[in-house]
Amino acid sequence: MTRVLVVGAGIGGLTLGITLQRAGVAVEVHERAEELREVGAAVAISANGTRVLARLGLGGELEAAGTQPTELVFRDGRSGERIAAHPGGAAYRERFGAPYLGIHRVDLQQALARAFGPEHLHLGSTVTAVSSDDRGATVTFADGSTTRADVVVGADGVHSLVRAYVAGSDARPEYTGTSGFRGLVPRDALATLPDPLAIQFWAGPDAHLLHYPLGGPRAGDDTVNFLAVLCGPATWEGGNRPAPPGELLAAFAGWHPAVLEMLGAVEQSPRWPLLALPPLATWTRGRVALLGDACHAMLPHHGQGAGTSIEDAAHLGALLATTGPDEALAAYPRHRRARTRAIARSAWETGTLLHLPDDHPRVPERDARFAGYLPANAWVHDHDVAARDHHPRRTA
Numbered sequence: 001m002t003r004v005l006v007v008g009a010g011i012g013g014l015t016l017g018i019t020l021q022r023a024g025v026a027v028e029v030h031e032r033a034e035e036l037r038e039v040g041a042a043v044a045i046s047a048n049g050t051r052v053l054a055r056l057g058l059g060g061e062l063e064a065a066g067t068q069p070t071e072l073v074f075r076d077g078r079s080g081e082r083i084a085a086h087p088g089g090a091a092y093r094e095r096f097g098a099p100y101l102g103i104h105r106v107d108l109q110q111a112l113a114r115a116f117g118p119e120h121l122h123l124g125s126t127v128t129a130v131s132s133d134d135r136g137a138t139v140t141f142a143d144g145s146t147t148r149a150d151v152v153v154g155a156d157g158v159h160s161l162v163r164a165y166v167a168g169s170d171a172r173p174e175y176t177g178t179s180g181f182r183g184l185v186p187r188d189a190l191a192t193l194p195d196p197l198a199i200q201f202w203a204g205p206d207a208h209l210l211h212y213p214l215g216g217p218r219a220g221d222d223t224v225n226f227l228a229v230l231c232g233p234a235t236w237e238g239g240n241r242p243a244p245p246g247e248l249l250a251a252f253a254g255w256h257p258a259v260l261e262m263l264g265a266v267e268q269s270p271r272w273p274l275l276a277l278p279p280l281a282t283w284t285r286g287r288v289a290l291l292g293d294a295c296h297a298m299l300p301h302h303g304q305g306a307g308t309s310i311e312d313a314a315h316l317g318a319l320l321a322t323t324g325p326d327e328a329l330a331a332y333p334r335h336r337r338a339r340t341r342a343i344a345r346s347a348w349e350t351g352t353l354l355h356l357p358d359d360h361p362r363v364p365e366r367d368a369r370f371a372g373y374l375p376a377n378a379w380v381h382d383h384d385v386a387a388r389d390h391h392p393r394r395t396a
């Protein structure tokens with residue numbers, strides 16, 4: 001029987017762990033963090049991701065912990081004019097066969113960890129090196145110990161260590177020239193926000209604001225999660241950077257009062273560089289494979305980083321459970337690369353669209369471009385990994 005070792009207990013690594021476990025494949029997951037706790041507030045998962053999680057038996061639990069936005073709305077960031085809207089809630093679910101969910105990251109990660117169980121989840125276990133030969137792969141840990149498995153999967157995120165072994169140390173994420181602020185705001189602090197239960201994009205110039213509602217069982221948790229994205233600065237070294245007080249509000253001066261109210265409601269948060277990984281020449285080396293952000297970290301403008309990690313996990317898990325390790329690792333990138341590249345490219349284009357300059361022609365051209373957002377990208381939400389449809393499905 002194939003023995004699999006997964007590096008990283010993020011959304012992708014745990015989904016792979018559960019998928020393999022349910023199929024009777026021996027799997028160990030190693031995570032450097034001592035405990036799974038809140039990082040990065042919330043995450044939105046669309047039907048391509050929630051469909052997989054429902055098949056793993058997590059549907060009810062995640063729907064209880066998350067919130068389904070009532071609509072997807074695009075607005076002019078200054079006037080507040082509704083440019084386009086697409087149905088959310090029950091209508092979205094009916095169309096795509098699974099819900100769109102906004103959920104606290106920690107709730108999702110802990111639900112996945114509970115489903116996987118503690119026995120094969122090794123917290124506080126940092127992988128420092130991997131290598132591979134014809135019969136398997138070897139992993140070295142921070143305490144100097146080593147272990148072997150038939151297959152090692154690097155689900156270790158955007159700054160993946162395993163990627164350096166698979167694709168070389170030059171294969172690194174790059175700063176995209178855009179940066180962001182994230183925040184959580186109590187809904188009752190947002191007196192001027194129209195459609196507070198919708199997921200909304202407020203567009204341009206040179207910036208956009210995305211927000212969606214959160215809810216669920218947490219005490220006092222009627223909140224809105226936002227991501228404010230700005231063009232620039234031109235270059236960036238290192239990680240998050242403290243932002244001077246007032247920097248965020250100053251960047252959005254002149255925007256709609258609801259935008260300013262939301263941004264003004266948070267204590268200044270750090271400014272994050274938005275990174276993306278250039279397409280990798282390879283996702284596998286010997287018996288080592290990459291998954292999720294480790295091989296296709298993308299801009300967040302489609303909300304698909306986690307969704308595509310979940311898809312990778314479902315797909316690779318099914319291959320490892322039904323074929324030998326060599327066949328599985330040969331088929332996996334062939335099946336997954338085209339789709340994830342198309343989504344990453346589309347996320348980049350969506351960012352450009354949301355940063356419309358002031359002099360962009362008004363209706364009908366702008367309306368048509370926004371109105372096309374969901375239909376043109378329905379293939380993202382519609383994808384069904386279990387249907388073995390290995391190619392992007394473009395419906396428009």
Ligand SMILES: Cc1cc2nc3c(=O)[nH]c(=O)nc-3n(C[C@H](O)[C@H](O)[C@H](O)COP(=O)(O)OP(=O)(O)OC[C@H]3O[C@@H](n4cnc5c(N)ncnc54)[C@H](O)[C@@H]3O)c2cc1C
Nearest residue numbers: 008010011012032044127156157292293303304305306307
């Ligand atoms: C601002 C922003 C907003 C986003 N919003 C969304 C959204 O709304 N929807 C969405 O789908 N996606 C979103 N994303 C993207 C999403 O967060 C990622 O794509 C997703 O978390 C990737 O999952 P993963 O399992 O590949 O990696 P991660 O979730 O990063 O997990 C990697 C895990 O590996 C562990 N690890 C790393 N190195 C080691 C090591 N050497 N040894 C052991 N363990 C290790 C880490 O501790 C971590 O737990 C957003 C991203 C950003 C930056």
